Amino acid sequence: MAQYVFLAMTLSLVIPVFAILGYILVHAWPALSPRFIWENPRDFMTAGGLWAPLVGTFFLVLISLLVAAPVGILAGVYLNEYAGDNWLTRIVNLAVVNLAGVPSIVHALFGVGAFVLFAGMGRSLLAASCTLAVMTLPVIITSTREALAAVPMSFREACWNLGASRWQTIRTIVLPNSISGILTGVILQVSRAAGETAPILFTGAVFFTPIPDHGWQAFFPYGLGDRCMALSMHLFTLATQVRGVSDELQYGTAFVLIALVLLVNSLSIGLRTYLRSRKRW
């Protein structure tokens, strides 16, 4: 009896979500085609595809990753390998938890205050990427720490006994044995950064900016100081800011964004499952 009640509660969460995802897919179906990906938006965004926003999202994510990954991974190394059990470590841990919990719109305000105005980046790809990097840093820190904690202590002890220093141990034993766990965290960061809207709204994303349709410039249309389009922002624009956008175009955009994020996430989950099955200790 009890278990059926709890099963019903679980299903009442899971079923509506699948129903909604299915509904979006059905309505997006007429819009989906390879051209939808490759074409740029045109006619005041009421026609065409998603190329410009997709490229914008790609560069936002790439640059935020380049900023966040080194800092986040080293911070994870610090927390698991160097930090002692003291008040400083507690404060660092608290800061990580808090950083993860700060509302995205506050990150946006921080990005405006720190990167756009104070650092003089202006509203640009770089400022938006930095804001995303700070926002997604806790994802990388937390998963790196967990990946390192999964490496057995005896590995380190064996290494120390051979006379290796702390950093040598980390470099040659701990990191190689946890690299895939760290990678899942990095992938999660990518999916998180790709979906965020509020932090880039005022720091570098624009409703519309024309980019070349052909040639190498179609692949590298934005400079670091330029504003760019982004997929999440594009969905917001289509749904609320532009009149006369067909439903299928809106649903198609939503579907591509969901598919992108879920694909990246499944990659991370798949990698994690594979690693668990392969673990030798």
Place this chain on the structure above:
Amino acid sequence: MNDLTSIPGSATDRPRPPARLIAAALALTEPLVEWTIRLCGWSAILFVAAIFFFVAREAAPVLFGELSLWEFFTSQNWIPSSEVRPQYGVLALLIGTLSVTGLAMLLAVPLGLGAAVYISEFCSGKVREILKVVIELLAAIPSIVWGFVGYMVIGPVIIRVTAADVGINLLNGGIILALMSVPVIVSVGEDALKAVPDSYREAALALGASRWEIVYRVLFPAAKNGLLAAVLLGVGRAVGETMAVLMATGHAVQIPTSLLDPIRTLTATVAAELGEVVAGGTHYRVLFVIGLALFAVSFVVNLTADLAVKGIRSDKTG
């Protein structure tokens, strides 16, 4: 370590100059790397402090100047772009945030904790793994997509079912926020339940307790700190959510009197108006004051949740 520099078979004991240089470089590298790692570790503190500092820096001129905090929190007149006399009262926005968060929690807490109990206590290995993956994917859906769902899917449904004038309102926002905060409630709640030792369950079973009694009389009391943390993190998620409520709640500055009233939240106000204000103006700075308040709320919520979780750990060891 120093042995690295000596060259086996060389005539002299003292290393030659290039080797000495390499040795010096090696001796320098390790401390350098270690200090880089330390700095990166401490950077989390730096970033939280920097968020506070830069948001406060933009807010400070009006916070200690023309803005009366009394009026800010008690007036419901949010008329920031008035030519004659702009008014900055966030009471209606604050109540908007509280009501939509409250409604979301009313839906999400029972269902989320129920799902956590099911996943932790009642299902077998394979089903559990699948459900956990589903919950994880649920958490990955971007907030803008939830906003879109509220705006395009749930809105029309609400209009059809209740015959309301507008479908984007308090109810819509509550449903969307509930779906968004469920994953964190389920995953943290499940961790809390899993941390209850099996001996508790076995003892209860031995005393003849039914499965209901085990859940309500044994598991919930034993895991109450962790469950509290789960709920708090859900609240934190709901209060801070921006794009979804911006699109799903209807954006009318008013104190709601029914579930079908459109409302506006603090976060949505900042998101909607920051793009239109003049940098450095009063309106612009007031939006940063709102940001500061949101930062403070999230800080307190996360701190409390963290202390609650720490409570479990000390209980277990004690």
